[in-house]
Amino acid sequence: MNLFGIFARRIQRKFRGPFDTAPESHDSDSTPWLRRVLARPATHVAAGLAILLLDCWTGSLLMFPVLFVVPVLLSAWLCSAGLAYALAVVLPVGRASIAIFMAHSPSIVADLVNALTCIAVLGLVAFLVARTARLAKELKVLHGLLPICMFCKRIRDETGAWQRLETYISGHSEADFSHGLCPECGHKHYGSIFDKKQKAEPGGAG
Numbered sequence: 001m002n003l004f005g006i007f008a009r010r011i012q013r014k015f016r017g018p019f020d021t022a023p024e025s026h027d028s029d030s031t032p033w034l035r036r037v038l039a040r041p042a043t044h045v046a047a048g049l050a051i052l053l054l055d056c057w058t059g060s061l062l063m064f065p066v067l068f069v070v071p072v073l074l075s076a077w078l079c080s081a082g083l084a085y086a087l088a089v090v091l092p093v094g095r096a097s098i099a100i101f102m103a104h105s106p107s108i109v110a111d112l113v114n115a116l117t118c119i120a121v122l123g124l125v126a127f128l129v130a131r132t133a134r135l136a137k138e139l140k141v142l143h144g145l146l147p148i149c150m151f152c153k154r155i156r157d158e159t160g161a162w163q164r165l166e167t168y169i170s171g172h173s174e175a176d177f178s179h180g181l182c183p184e185c186g187h188k189h190y191g192s193i194f195d196k197k198q199k200a201e202p203g204g205a206g
Contacts, residue, residue, distance in 0.1 A: 038074060038078050039078050039079065040079075041075065041080075041083050044074055044079065044087060045071075045083075045087070047070065047071040048068065048071045048087050048090070051070075051091070052091065052094045055098055065091075065114075065118055068087070068091045068092065068095075068118065069121075069122060069125055071087055071091075072084050072087050072088050072091075072125055072126050073125055073126075075126075076125070076126045076129035076130040076133065077130075077132075081127075081133075081134075084126035087126075088126050089119055089123075091118075091122070092118035092119045092122065093115055095118070096111045096112060096114070096115035099111045148165070149162065153165050
């Protein structure tokens with residue numbers, strides 16, 4: 001697994017954003033409000049603007065464009081790829097504008113090249129994280145021990161209720177069920193009717 005995948009999985013386990021794969025029953029009481037805050041696009045926009053204001057306040061002595069990766073990464077994982085791409089463009093352009101028009105940078109060309117480089121790097125980060133988030137959303141895997149009744153084969157869920165096997169698996173994964181009849185059960189429950197149908201089908205015995 002690549003570095004972005006490892007980091008994204010840690011973010012997912014910590015904040016459980018819109019790309020959740022399964023609910024966690026042991027989340028701390030302080031996590032839900034933080035999850036809701038980080039899932040809002042306004043949070044990441046405000047973070048980006050705060051970094052720009054910090055850049056503007058410190059002038060040319062201290063620069064913080066590397067911090068742009070934080071709102072871009074979190075928005076790509078917890079919100080949407082579109083927002084991440086927008087921040088990846090707007091934030092470096094804003095930083096270049098501050099340097100050119102407010103800090104009176106001696107080299108406009110250098111500022112534009114730095115902005116384009118920053119846009120390319122942030123765009124790549126947004127693409128990789130959004131792609132990992134999309135794959136995590138599409139992949140729902142059952143893991144751990146499943147308490148199942150030894151007779152009726154129903155499964156006990158997180159609330160203690162017992163559900164049919166297919167109902168539980170459909171609700172906790174991307175799998176769907178299509179019911180059919182295997183030859184053993186067909187012969188056991190329908191006897192000669194099933195046997196005649198089997199013989200009448202192409203490739204059947206007889």
